[in-house]
Amino acid sequence: MPGRRAGIAFALAILALAALVAVEATRIPHSAYAVVGPRFFPFAVAGLLGLLGLLLLLQALAGGLLPADFAGEPFDRRAVAWVGLGLFLNVALIQSLGFVLASSLLFLCVARGFGSTRPIRHAALGFLLATLVFLGFSRLLGVRFGGGLVEGLLGAGA
Amino acid sequence: METLAALGQGFLVALQPTNPMWGFVGVTLGTFVGVLPGLGPALTIALLLPITYTVDATAAFILFVGIYYGAMYGGSTTSILLNTPGESATIVTALEGHRMALAGRAGPALATAAIGSFVAGTIGTLGLTFLAPTVVELALAFGPADYFSSMVLAFVTVSATLGSRPLRGLAALAFGIWLGLVGVDLQTGQARFTFGLLELLDGINVIVVCVGLFAVGETLWLAHRASLRRASIVPVRGSLWLSGEDWRRSWPAWLRGALIGFPIGALPAGGAEVPTFLSYWLERRLARRPQEFGRGAIEGVAGPEAANNASAAGVLVPMLTLGLPTSATAAIVLSAFQGYGINPGPLLMESQPQLVWGLIAGLYIANLLLLALNLPLVGLWVRVRAIPQPLLYAGILVFATVGTYGISQSPIDLVLLYAIGLLGFLMRLFDVPTAPVIIGTIPGPLAEQELRRALTIAKGDPTVLLTRPLSATLLALALTALLVPLLWRRLVRAGLRRG
Numbered sequence: 001m002p003g004r005r006a007g008i009a010f011a012l013a014i015l016a017l018a019a020l021v022a023v024e025a026t027r028i029p030h031s032a033y034a035v036v037g038p039r040f041f042p043f044a045v046a047g048l049l050g051l052l053g054l055l056l057l058l059q060a061l062a063g064g065l066l067p068a069d070f071a072g073e074p075f076d077r078r079a080v081a082w083v084g085l086g087l088f089l090n091v092a093l094i095q096s097l098g099f100v101l102a103s104s105l106l107f108l109c110v111a112r113g114f115g116s117t118r119p120i121r122h123a124a125l126g127f128l129l130a131t132l133v134f135l136g137f138s139r140l141l142g143v144r145f146g147g148g149l150v151e152g153l154l155g156a157g158a
Numbered sequence: 159m160e161t162l163a164a165l166g167q168g169f170l171v172a173l174q175p176t177n178p179m180w181g182f183v184g185v186t187l188g189t190f191v192g193v194l195p196g197l198g199p200a201l202t203i204a205l206l207l208p209i210t211y212t213v214d215a216t217a218a219f220i221l222f223v224g225i226y227y228g229a230m231y232g233g234s235t236t237s238i239l240l241n242t243p244g245e246s247a248t249i250v251t252a253l254e255g256h257r258m259a260l261a262g263r264a265g266p267a268l269a270t271a272a273i274g275s276f277v278a279g280t281i282g283t284l285g286l287t288f289l290a291p292t293v294v295e296l297a298l299a300f301g302p303a304d305y306f307s308s309m310v311l312a313f314v315t316v317s318a319t320l321g322s323r324p325l326r327g328l329a330a331l332a333f334g335i336w337l338g339l340v341g342v343d344l345q346t347g348q349a350r351f352t353f354g355l356l357e358l359l360d361g362i363n364v365i366v367v368c369v370g371l372f373a374v375g376e377t378l379w380l381a382h383r384a385s386l387r388r389a390s391i392v393p394v395r396g397s398l399w400l401s402g403e404d405w406r407r408s409w410p411a412w413l414r415g416a417l418i419g420f421p422i423g424a425l426p427a428g429g430a431e432v433p434t435f436l437s438y439w440l441e442r443r444l445a446r447r448p449q450e451f452g453r454g455a456i457e458g459v460a461g462p463e464a465a466n467n468a469s470a471a472g473v474l475v476p477m478l479t480l481g482l483p484t485s486a487t488a489a490i491v492l493s494a495f496q497g498y499g500i501n502p503g504p505l506l507m508e509s510q511p512q513l514v515w516g517l518i519a520g521l522y523i524a525n526l527l528l529l530a531l532n533l534p535l536v537g538l539w540v541r542v543r544a545i546p547q548p549l550l551y552a553g554i555l556v557f558a559t560v561g562t563y564g565i566s567q568s569p570i571d572l573v574l575l576y577a578i579g580l581l582g583f584l585m586r587l588f589d590v591p592t593a594p595v596i597i598g599t600i601p602g603p604l605a606e607q608e609l610r611r612a613l614t615i616a617k618g619d620p621t622v623l624l625t626r627p628l629s630a631t632l633l634a635l636a637l638t639a640l641l642v643p644l645l646w647r648r649l650v651r652a653g654l655r656r657g
Contacts, residue, residue, distance in 0.1 A: 006588075007588070010584075010588050014329055017333065017336075021336055021351075024350075024351050024353075025350075028343075028348055028349075028350050029348050035610075035613060035614045035617065035618045036609070036610040036613045036614060036618065037346065038343040038345070038346045038348045038350060040610070041339065041606040041609065041610070042336075042339055042350060042351070045332055045335050045336050045339065048328075048332045049329065049332045049333070049336070052325055052328055052329045052332060053329070055325050056325050056329065059325060065588065067587045067588055068586070068587055068588075068589060070383050070385065073383055073384070073385055075382055075383065076381060076382050076383055076384050079381040079382065079384075080378060080381045080382050082381075083378055083381045083555075084378075086552075086555070087374070087555070087576045087579075090559060090572065091569050091572040091573055091576065094559075094569060094572065095569060099559070099563065102559075103556045103559055103560075106552070106555055106556060106559065107552040107553070107555070107556050108552070109552075110377065110548070110551055110552040110555050111548035111549060111551075111552040112548070113381050113548075114380075114381065114387065114547050114548035114551050114552070115387070115547070115548055116546075116548035116549075116552075122548065122549070122552070125549065126552060126556070129553055129556055130556055133556060133557065133560055134560075137208070137560055137564055140212075141208050141209055141211070141212055142208075142211060142212050143208050143560070143564040143565070144564065144567060145560075145563065145564055145567065146567040
């Protein structure tokens with residue numbers, strides 16, 4: 001049963017997280033002056049995660065931890081890939097192209113993933129939205145976005 | 159009397175020139191995001207946290223509580239007309255409300271939800287007005303150990319008792335607490351869990367966590383199965399108005415719902431689902447025609463909707479008097495307080511009376527505005543759902559970028575945002591509740607501080623948690639809240655096997 005295996009993987013991931021928290025907690029330097037140092041609570045959290053991970057593993061082995069069931073409906077890889085591509089392009093290009101252009105690309109990709117069939121129109125809409133959001137947030141709320149091609153033209157860069 | 163005078167002052171603050179404008183913006187925005195699927199008040203307030211840099215505190219909180227109340231009105235509209243409850247607290251509304259809509263009675267369902275929300279919201283706000291000063295007096299006697307134990311109680315009830323998946327809820331909570339620990343330890347100045355990244359020294363911004371889980375996670379979740387992206391709206395036909403019989407059946411349900419919702423919300427345990435389910439159960443019990451339940455009984459909309467709104471007001475009691483948030487939205491509002499350098503707690507009403515009473519007066523005003531805004535304009539709000547999904551979710555992710563990149567201009571925060579978003583998606587896939595993460599991230603570090611303070615005072619003796627009567631009681635309650643549902647489930651299962 002693939003569902004059961006996914007549940008076990010999920011429980012193991014929690015256990016891995018518990019281990020990570022415990023290992024990283026040992027790297028926190030001691031503090032000689034505090035009665036209760038900065039490592040105490042992290043170790044407690046690691047212990048809690050470990051305990052929960054074990055219980056979840058038992059639950060998963062018993063078949064009680066299954067991913068959502070969609071009655072045979074396939075995982076929409078194409079849609080998720082488009083959203084993922086949009087997120088990747090955004091984070092990769094936001095410093096070189098600037099917020100407005102990178103966000104327009106993000107908008108275009110996500111819209112495509114959700115079934116948009118009019119890329120040019122939606123690219124234009126995305127550009128418009130990103131520009132308006134940029135102007136609104138930078139002028140009214142004083143949020144800074146760093147520089148960029150369009151940002152420079154609008155005279156409101158970093 | 160003192161309370162009334164303070165409330166009067168609060169109204170003066172809330173009615174100052176620009177504040178009603180902020181309230182209006184808040185309720186409009188709140189209803190808007192409430193109607194939209196997957197966008198909750200917690201996410202909206204998180205995205206608007208940057209305004210705390212430029213706008214004064216009273217105005218910001220009037221805006222935030224407007225969003226908080228507004229999202230609930232909008233959420234019930236969605237439940238009734240689409241049968242897609244925006245949040246777990248409106249699941250019950252959908253049960254009867256959507257049936258009513260399918261039977262051509264969408265108008266009365268929306269009306270009883272809106273008027274009931276108003277009545278119960280007002281009762282709840284009155285409860286908050288008069289209960290909060292009393293709780294403050296009690297809370298002044300709280301020591302660090304008592305604080306820590308009350309937080310443990312809230313953590314347990316919010317993540318384990320109230321959800322259907324106690325282990326997963328607790329795991330989400332523990333993960334959230336860990337996220338909250340990242341950064342420099344305030345007491346000793348040691349860096350924790352920063353993995354050598356300078357960006358993480360200040361900690362993981364709560365905006366990143368909230369937006370990642372709720373905006374990015376939700377978008378990926380909807381993307382991954384085509385059937386999740388389909389929804390059909392039941393058109394509103396006929397009169398919006400309640401008939402005489404509808405009124406007679408609704409008003410006792412509103413009052414009962416409010417009386418159930420407020421006290422449960424005000425407990426330092428929180429959760430809006432329990433009062434709505436209780437109210438539904440009670441209305442079904444008391445109904446003259448229980449056979450109508452499941453086919454669109456108006457009491458089944460009126461009671462739970464009232465319970466939901468009254469409990470939302472109740473949640474503000476522990477939040478304002480103890481600094482103890484018991485919902486994701488309350489946790490985000492708490493972080494907004496922290497952004498202003500204010501720590502909610504028993505001293506808050508003394509030190510910031512203008513702010514607290516202005517906020518409470520803002521709640522009364524928000525309720526009134528919502529009643530006026532929602533009922534006549536319901537057709538307009540439904541049209542919000544006509545925004546094509548590709549544009550809606552594309553837009554949401556652009557706003558998510560603004561909310562995170564805009565605070566730091568650091569691509570690391572964006573990477574973190576997307577990583578947490580991916581995690582939110584996986585959590586949804588495995589039916590892990592996401593709200594406990596937020597509840598762990600924000601009050602988690604506070605719980606650590608209180609625990610260390612308590613242990614320091616006791617010279618490292620951990621029994622201090624059990625020797626103080628209040629703390630011991632709270633911990634005993636937490637243990638009960640953890641174990642009773644487990645035993646209960648086991649008993650039910652054993653009973654089923656035998657029967």
